[in-house]
Amino acid sequence: MIRLMQLEDFTQLQALWEPEDMRYSLEGFQDLLARNPQTCFVYQEGQRILGAACGTYDGRRAMLRSVAVLPEARGRGLGKQLVRAVLVAFQGQGLYAIRLHVMADNAAGIALYESLGFEAHLDVLYMGLNLPTPADSFCC
Numbered sequence: 378m379i380r381l382m383q384l385e386d387f388t389q390l391q392a393l394w395e396p397e398d399m400r401y402s403l404e405g406f407q408d409l410l411a412r413n414p415q416t417c418f419v420y421q422e423g424q425r426i427l428g429a430a431c432g433t434y435d436g437r438r439a440m441l442r443s444v445a446v447l448p449e450a451r452g453r454g455l456g457k458q459l460v461r462a463v464l465v466a467f468q469g470q471g472l473y474a475i476r477l478h479v480m481a482d483n484a485a486g487i488a489l490y491e492s493l494g495f496e497a498h499l500d501v502l503y504m505g506l507n508l509p510t511p512a513d514s515f516c517c
């Protein structure tokens with residue numbers, strides 16, 4: 378069943394997210410849920426969380442984030458159900474323009490989002506910068 382994400386889910390979510398390079402500190406996770414209590418969902422079977430998806434809104438953009446399903450539970454439609462739950466919740470909040478980032482070589486992720494009607498915005502360039510850390514400036 379799908380239900381809203383809760384603070385108590387943190388340990389299981391870490392195990393789900395970390396292998397996918399989605400990392401939250403406990404403080405970051407608490408903040409995520411405090412800001413988005415009605416748009417983050419998990420799929421639970423028995424006591425086990427099999428998947429998760431989160432919608433975040435910062436006052437400007439509604440974003441889909443941290444979508445993941447355990448490897449052994451993939452291909453059963455759970456990812457799609459989870460993303461649908463986020464979309465319905467966003468709609469309920471009057472948020473209609475939903476955005477997300479996905480790696481260009483993530484065929485499963487792209488297939489999931491396309492199956493729900495998402496389209497690539499090819500006019501957008503995703504840019505990044507790694508600022509020097511204190512360790513970088515500590516030189517010999």
Ligand SMILES: CC(C)(COP(=O)(O)OP(=O)(O)OC[C@H]1O[C@@H](n2cnc3c(N)ncnc32)[C@H](O)[C@@H]1OP(=O)(O)O)[C@@H](O)C(=O)NCCC(=O)NCCS
Nearest residue numbers: 444445446451452453454455456457479485486488489492
């Ligand atoms: C992406 C991910 C969440 C998909 O979850 P899932 O539960 O396996 O997906 P679903 O079973 O709900 O499939 C949804 C749709 O995507 C398609 N799809 C899923 N995996 C696919 C794959 N590997 N190749 C091609 N299509 C795929 C399905 O056929 C389905 O399409 P349909 O409804 O038109 O038949 C899962 O693969 C995952 O956790 N990947 C690692 C984390 C990740 O990449 N997250 C997205 C980051 S932006």
